[in-house]
Amino acid sequence: MIENECFFYTEALKGEPLLQSEKLVKAEEITRPKSLLDKQLLPLWFLGKSFLQGNPNFIAVAFTQFREESIKIVNGNPLLRRIIFFPQIFANFSDSYRDCLLINPEISIPSEVDYYASVEGCGSIEFARLGMVVRRPYSMLLKTYVWRPGEKVFMGSMLLEDIDAGVMEHEYIHLEGKDATFYPENILNFTDPKHEGWNNRDETQEMVAREIREIALGNNTERYKGWLIHKEGKFIVVDSYGKHMRDFKS
Numbered sequence: 001m002i003e004n005e006c007f008f009y010t011e012a013l014k015g016e017p018l019l020q021s022e023k024l025v026k027a028e029e030i031t032r033p034k035s036l037l038d039k040q041l042l043p044l045w046f047l048g049k050s051f052l053q054g055n056p057n058f059i060a061v062a063f064t065q066f067r068e069e070s071i072k073i074v075n076g077n078p079l080l081r082r083i084i085f086f087p088q089i090f091a092n093f094s095d096s097y098r099d100c101l102l103i104n105p106e107i108s109i110p111s112e113v114d115y116y117a118s119v120e121g122c123g124s125i126e127f128a129r130l131g132m133v134v135r136r137p138y139s140m141l142l143k144t145y146v147w148r149p150g151e152k153v154f155m156g157s158m159l160l161e162d163i164d165a166g167v168m169e170h171e172y173i174h175l176e177g178k179d180a181t182f183y184p185e186n187i188l189n190f191t192d193p194k195h196e197g198w199n200n201r202d203e204t205q206e207m208v209a210r211e212i213r214e215i216a217l218g219n220n221t222e223r224y225k226g227w228l229i230h231k232e233g234k235f236i237v238v239d240s241y242g243k244h245m246r247d248f249k250s
């Protein structure tokens with residue numbers, strides 16, 4: 001039964017790209033998460049799980065990135081979208097948060113937080129074909145309802161650090177109907193040594209620039225078809241050496 005459902009949702013989503021920036025919408029808060037039924041949540045869990053299984057470059061997915069029709073197929077009424085499927089355990093992600101739906105997540109970032117340079121793509125920015133170096137908080141507090149198959153919805157809160165915090169911020173802003181291009185000040189210009197935001201923790205500009213070249217040159221396959229940077233008030237796409245390729249329209 002479960003395998004059949006999983007197969008169905010994988011098939012339903014095969015080849016379907018995530019929504020791009022201009023179509024993302026802010027998700028409404030889900031009312032009374034604890035009274036949601038397994039039969040409402042299980043199809044959504046499969047939707048997230050199947051999507052990530054079919055797209056191994058993605059770490060997590062926010063449900064505002066799916067077409068409304070896809071969500072309606074699996075769970076029509078009410079439309080539940082203030083959800084992130086979060087599959088992985090990184091530095092500090094406890095087992096009870098693995099492979100779960102995070103429902104109505106709330107994040108708070110300490111005012112004195114350190115930031116790090118995150119090298120990432122986004123399924124909602126040119127179908128994940130562009131790389132970005134994004135300034136992400138090194139830690140945050142996550143408060144969220146959590147659900148996994150076979151368990152009841154519970155409220156949890158925990159401190160996220162490093163990539164956990166970065167991924168969570170990335171997905172959270174999708175629930176707000178936004179993506180990284182809504183925060184140009186956080187997209188680091190790796191071609192400019194004077195760009196503020198570098199030299200936090202152990203990620204120097206040189207290290208990130210080297211990482212970018214390694215990704216571009218590794219195995220002769222380019223994971224990204226260019227890099228998005230914000231320069232002199234506008235977004236442009238450059239190659240791994242910082243050479244201008246084209247303008248960017250979000």
Ligand SMILES: [Zn+2]
Binds near residue numbers: 121122123124170179
């Ligand atoms: Zn994204």
